[in-house]
Amino acid sequence: MFEKLKQALYSSLIIFGAFFIPGLLEEGGIWFSFIVLLYAMAGNFLYGIPVSLISDLLTRKLEKGRFFAAAGIHILLGFATVFVIEGFAIFAVICAALFFGLDEWQKSRGQAGKQKRGLFIKGGAVLGFVLLAIIGMNVHGELREEETNTIYLIPEGFEGSIAVYYNVPGKPPLKTEGEFTVVPINIEILPSLEGTNMEKYGIYQTSTEAGSGTVTDRFYYEDESGNRTEVDRYCIHNSGGGASFESGNEPVQYNTFQVTNSQCGEEFHFDGRDLYDTQTSEIDKYWSGW
DSSP: OOHHHHHHHHHHHHHHHHHHHHHEEEEEETHHHHHHHHHHHHHIIIIIHHHHOOOHHHHHHSSSHHHHHHHHHHHHHHHHHHHHHHHHHHHHHHHHHHHHHHHHHHHHHOOOOOTTTTTTHHHHHHHHHHHHHHHHHHHHHHHHBBOOEEEEEEEETTTTEEEEEESSSOOOOOOEETEEEEEEEEEEEGGGGSSTTOEEEEEEEEOOOOOBBBOOOEEEETTOOOOOOOOOOOGGEEEEEEEEEOTTOOOEEEEEEEEOOSSSHHHHHHOHHHHHHHHHHHHHHOOOOO
């Protein structure tokens, strides 16, 4: 047990050193390295030691393949922390590999030379387990990643700026179509631009909270009969979004974008139109102060 305590300490110090040395060159880096040390020691002593003891118990009767089985157990249980600490699980895997390597080195001291052969193969196996764990974390992250899944219904033929306000008290929640929420855009007149050729703009307000994650939005022109025509992505420019606050209430979030059916292309998709940028700015001024 004393040896396990030493391996937990040594592996924690190695992780600490890996952050401390480059941290000397960055503002706040040294302080961060001590935070890493604290978490590494907590993980190694409270989780790493029990894992190592379990591994010894499960593999002690194996005559062949004990090293590889033990390595797999250490790395696998290090990877299992992804379900609890998610993105920080990579540190648990690295600590598990260090802990296991130090433990095996301690066990091999003074033993016959033939038992030290194949060091390259064993090291490669540990590295392979670590790489598999990293791949598993990426797959886990992709499976858990949320998607925006929003359908925007734009009155047929409209060109200009559109603003959608979320989490607005007293407004209706969004309806759904399968996994997608549906935003039916209304066309209104912006008082500050009335009498110009860009007073019309699109807007919708809902009490539903804004979605987050990978953008999977779909845009459609909809005629008076409800027939939809999908809008090409090069006819859409994402103008951004944000949140405005009112004392005592939750933040009202908003997304803005521009749509065209006459100037579609890469330039519009990435940069939009200056005319619509001005329109978006006026919309923001008009609706600010929620």
